[in-house]
Amino acid sequence: MHHYSARGVHGQTVEVLAQRILTGELAEGAILDLTALQAEFDVSLTVLREALRVLAAKGMVDARPKRGTFVRPRSSWSLLDGDVLRWQFARSPGPGLFDDLHELRSIVEPGAASLAAARATDDDIAALDAALAAMAAAGADPLAAVAADLDFHRALLAATHNELIQRMEVVIETGLAERDRMVHGAGGPRDPVPSHKAVVDGIRRHNPAQAARAMRKLLDQAIEDVVRLERTRREDRQD
Template identity: 75%
Template sequence: MQQYVARGVHGQTVEVLAQRILTGQLPEGSTLDIGALQTEFDVSLTVLREALRVLAAKGMVDARPKRGTFVRPRGDWSLLDPDVLRWQFSRQVRPGLFADLHEVRSIVEPGAAGLAASRATDDDLAALDDALDAMAAAGNDAGAAVEADLAFHRALLAATHNELLQRMEVLIETGLAERDRMVHRHGPGDPVPAHRAVVGAIRARDALGAAQAMGRLLEQAVADVARLEESPE
C-alpha cells in the first residue's frame, strides 16, 4: 500500500485529525462537525474533504446520508497501514504498543533468521554485511544508526525469499524506526556484536543458531526500551 506523505496544509490536517482519532479525542462513533473543523483549521472545505478521504481510505472515518462524517470503530481501521502505524508509534498513543511489536518480532524474526540460514544467497549475505558495516560506521550518529539497523532487518527478511515474510517489513520497520530513534538518542551499547552473531550463524548455515542469536538480539532490544522507561527523563 502506498504511504501517504504529509505536505502543506492538507498534510497537517490529515495528521491532526488522525492523532485526534487515535488518541480518542475524537472517539469511535462520534460525528465530526465539518463546519467547526473548517473554522478551527482555517482551511477550505476542499482541503478538509481531501483530508477526510485519506482517513476514509484507511478505514478511520466514513460518511453516510443523514449521519454525516463519523469515526469508524477501531476494528475497521487499517492498523497495518504504514501511516496508521507511523502515527501510532510516533506519539505512542496506546500503552503497550512497543510490547505488541516485540511479541510480533519474537514470533517472526527468529524464524526468519532460521530460514535465511538455509536460503540466503551470496547477495543476501553481502547486504547483511553492508548493514553491519554501516552500523559500525554510524558511531554516535543516531540517524545513521537507525538507517543501518533498518537495512539489517530489511536484508534479513529479504534473505528468507518468502514474499509474505518480506511484507512484514512494513510493520517491523515502522515500529523499529521509532524504537531506534528513542533508544539511540540515549546512547545505547554497541549493537554490532549481537547483529554480527546472527549473520555469522546464517553464513554457517546454522538455522537453530541463527534463530537463537536473533532471540538474544530481541531480548536486548526489550532491555533497551525498559531502561528508557525507567529513566527519570
C-alpha cells in the same frame, strides 16, 4: 517512511485529524462537522474531503447517508498501516505498544532468520554485511545508527525470499525506528554490532537453528534496552 505532513495543507490536515482521533478528542462514533473543520483549517472542501478519504482508507472514519462522516471504532482501523503505526508511536507510546511490537518481532524475526539461513544468496549476505559495516561506522551518530539498523532488518526480511514476510517490513520498520530513536536519543544501547553479526554468521553458515537462536538473543537485548530506558525515566522523574 512517508509522512503526510510533508505534503502541504492536505497532508497537515490528515495528520491533525488522525491525532485527534488517536487521542480521543474525536471519539468513536463522533460526527465530524465538515463546515466547522473547513473553517478551522482554512482549507477548501475538496482538500478536507481528500484528507477524510485518506483516513477512510485506513479504517479510521466512514461516511453514511443521513449520518455524515463519523469516527470508526479502533477495531476497524488498519493497525498494520505504516502511517497508523507512526501516529501511535508519535503519541509517546506507553510500554504496551512496545510490548506488542516485541511480541510480533519475536514471532516473525527468528523464523525469518531461519528462512534466510536456508535461502540467502550471496547478494543477500552482502546486503547484511553492508548493514553491519554501516552499523559499526555509525558510532555515536544516532541518525546513522537508526538507518543502519533499519537496513539490517530490511535485508534480513528480503533474504527470506518470502513476499508475505517481506511485507512485514512496514510494521517492523515503523516500530523499530521509533524504538531506536528513543533508545539512541537517551544515550544509546550497548554496542549493537556483535548481536547482529551473530545472526549474519548463522545465515552465512546456512545454519537455520543458529540464526534463529542469535535473533532471539538479539531481541532479548532489544527489550532489555527499552526496560533500562523506562527505568531511567522513572528515576529521573523521582529526582
